Amino acid sequence: xxxxxxxxRPALTVDCAVFGLRGDDLEILLIQRGQDPYAGRWALPGGxxxxxxxxxxxxxxxxxxxxxLQEVYLEQLYTFGAVERDPRERVVSVAWYALVNTDEHPxxxxxxxxxxxxxxxxxxxxxxxxxRQILDAAxxxxxxxxxxxxxxxxxxxxxxxxxxxxxxxEVLLQRPLDKRNFRKKVLKLGFLEELEEWERGGARRPAxxxxxxxxxxxxxxxEGFEFQI
Amino acid sequence: xxxxxxxxRPALTVDCAVFGLRGDDLEILLIQRGQDPYAGRWALPGGxxxxxxxxxxxxxxxxxxxxxLQEVYLEQLYTFGAVERDPRERVVSVAWYALVNTDEHPxxxxxxxxxxxxxxxxxxxxxxxxxRQILDAAxxxxxxxxxxxxxxxxxxxxxxxxxxxxxxxEVLLQRPLDKRNFRKKVLKLGFLEELEEWERGGARRPAxxxxxxxxxxxxxxxEGFEFQI
DNA sequence: CCAAAAGTGTTCACGGTACACCCATGC
DNA sequence: GCATGGGTGTACCGTGAACACTTTTGG
Numbered sequence: 001x002x003x004x005x006x007x008x009r010p011a012l013t014v015d016c017a018v019f020g021l022r023g024d025d026l027e028i029l030l031i032q033r034g035q036d037p038y039a040g041r042w043a044l045p046g047g048x049x050x051x052x053x054x055x056x057x058x059x060x061x062x063x064x065x066x067x068x069l070q071e072v073y074l075e076q077l078y079t080f081g082a083v084e085r086d087p088r089e090r091v092v093s094v095a096w097y098a099l100v101n102t103d104e105h106p107x108x109x110x111x112x113x114x115x116x117x118x119x120x121x122x123x124x125x126x127x128x129x130x131x132r133q134i135l136d137a138a139x140x141x142x143x144x145x146x147x148x149x150x151x152x153x154x155x156x157x158x159x160x161x162x163x164x165x166x167x168x169x170e171v172l173l174q175r176p177l178d179k180r181n182f183r184k185k186v187l188k189l190g191f192l193e194e195l196e197e198w199e200r201g202g203a204r205r206p207a208x209x210x211x212x213x214x215x216x217x218x219x220x221x222x223e224g225f226e227f228q229i
Numbered sequence: 230x231x232x233x234x235x236x237x238r239p240a241l242t243v244d245c246a247v248f249g250l251r252g253d254d255l256e257i258l259l260i261q262r263g264q265d266p267y268a269g270r271w272a273l274p275g276g277x278x279x280x281x282x283x284x285x286x287x288x289x290x291x292x293x294x295x296x297x298l299q300e301v302y303l304e305q306l307y308t309f310g311a312v313e314r315d316p317r318e319r320v321v322s323v324a325w326y327a328l329v330n331t332d333e334h335p336x337x338x339x340x341x342x343x344x345x346x347x348x349x350x351x352x353x354x355x356x357x358x359x360x361r362q363i364l365d366a367a368x369x370x371x372x373x374x375x376x377x378x379x380x381x382x383x384x385x386x387x388x389x390x391x392x393x394x395x396x397x398x399e400v401l402l403q404r405p406l407d408k409r410n411f412r413k414k415v416l417k418l419g420f421l422e423e424l425e426e427w428e429r430g431g432a433r434r435p436a437x438x439x440x441x442x443x444x445x446x447x448x449x450x451x452e453g454f455e456f457q458i
Numbered sequence: 459c460c461a462a463a464a465g466t467g468t469t470c471a472c473g474g475t476a477c478a479c480c481c482a483t484g485c
Numbered sequence: 486g487c488a489t490g491g492g493t494g495t496a497c498c499g500t501g502a503a504c505a506c507t508t509t510t511g512g
Contacts, residue, residue, distance in 0.1 A: 002233050002234065002235055003235075004231050004233045005232050005238070006232075009234070009238045009241060012241060048236065049321070051312075052312060053312070054310050055308060055321065079323045081278070090280050092278070092284065092323075162492095163490080163491080178475070180477085180478095181475065181476085183493085184494095203483085203484050203490095204488080204490050204491080205482045205491050205492085206482085206491085207490080207492090208491085409467080410503085412465080413466095431462085431463080431510090431511080432463095432510085433464080433509085434462075434510045434511085436463080437465090462509100462510090463508100464507100465506105466508095467504105469503085471500105471501090471503100472499105472502100473500085474497105474500095475496105475497085476496090479492105479493090480492085480493085481491075481492075481493095482490095482491075483488105484488095485486105485488090
């Protein structure tokens with residue numbers, strides 16, 4: 001079956017830059033392409049938009065198909081439409097970025113992908129298409145947005161220590177933060193729920209666990225409150 | 230001539246939310262559609278992306294064709310891809326917003342459009358498609374971005390008074406600003422060039438003119454400087 | 459000389475930053 | 486008991502906010 005139109009149309013795809021925090025590193029999820037063009041090359045997960053799904057649904061479907069990720073934080077980044085960005089034909093791609101907690105979201109290679117894996121964002125191999133450019137745009141967006149929107153929590157487990165949260169900001173902002181000032185500031189914001197639970201397993205004093213309270217955040221937001229880290 | 234593909238493809242369009250400052254008001258440029266669907270309805274200027282142009286080029290071309298605007302500040306906003314957003318068939322639209330100085334950019338209706346006109350952003354008629362949603366997203370973006378990026382100058386003439394600049398921020402942020410504090414702050418930023426020229430024609434004391442110094446701004450930006458209003 | 463907007467400084471409160479030590483736990 | 490990271494408070498400085506009068510011009 002084929003489809004015929006009066007005017008030529010670009011193909012429409014989605015691509016996803018998926019970020020995760022692993023130990024001390026900010027990592028990006030890549031798949032190794034199984035088919036031409038760029039067979040064998042690493043690339044962002046993505047694929048064609050179907051006619052009966054929104055573009056966001058297409059992004060989620062491709063993530064699930066290629067990497068088995070589900071229910072991640074996903075936000076539209078930018079649409080890339082250079083004429084020659086795909087060597088086969090004109091392809092316009094709506095890029096998204098996703099944030100996942102690598103503990104709660106294990107990843108495995110699926111259809112279309114030979115392999116899938118996490119790479120330190122500073123040690124990414126040559127990528128297919130213009131995916132390097134997409135990745136850079138996603139990193140810029142993430143680093144800018146994390147300072148005034150509570151998206152960093154998406155990279156952490158549901159319950160986390162203040163040390164983990166501080167470390168996350170240090171990795172994203174690429175500068176050290178003062179422990180006492182960070183704690184004061186973030187607790188004063190008023191949307192962290194202090195739990196009666198403590199970290200386990202380390203050879204040291206266990207740290208208290210906190211949880212991001214979305215409803216409290218939304219309430220504060222409505223009152224015109226703004227934060228900045 | 231027709232074009233045939235193995236898989237169905239959405240049509241791809243661009244739509245532009247063009248903002249201008251007119252007197253005391255923030256206005257949006259609309260065209261009145263000459264053809265179905267929504268013939269006679271007001272809409273954002275826009276149209277189909279051609280195969281040999283980038284999506285940004287498509288946005289600029291449509292603006293020129295429908296409203297005769299050229300060389301405006303243009304930035305990608307968001308891509309709208311709801312399945313039923315166009316009653317004819319599946320159409321995905323890359324939305325852009327533009328900022329123009331209404332004095333230096335007169336507007337007139339061109340091809341496809343019966344008419345073109347400026348509307349106060351709080352008095353916009355029913356719009357075609359999902360253009361109301363696009364306009365709201367553009368307004369949010371503009372109001373957010375103007376606070377920490379020097380895009381407001383795009384709405385003013387090249388030479389402007391501090392009064393005009395303050396007024397611009399008051400209109401965009403929808404709150405009054407203190408004259409003395411505003412002047413102190415904005416002059417201290419260091420990227421306004423104080424001219425030896427003065428306003429003309431008013432029945433009052435003429436105000437000094439200033440100019441936004443882009444190269445000075447870029448230099449400050451490189452040093453890690455950030456502003457916030 | 460009158461109306462209208464231009465232009466200008468100081469005080470105060472708050473938040474950001476710098477900075478060092480004791481405490482609790484596991485081994 | 487010792488190593489490791491958890492947890493805490495204070496002093497200073499710079500920025501943001503509040504606030505009112507004099508000056509200049511055109512008519």
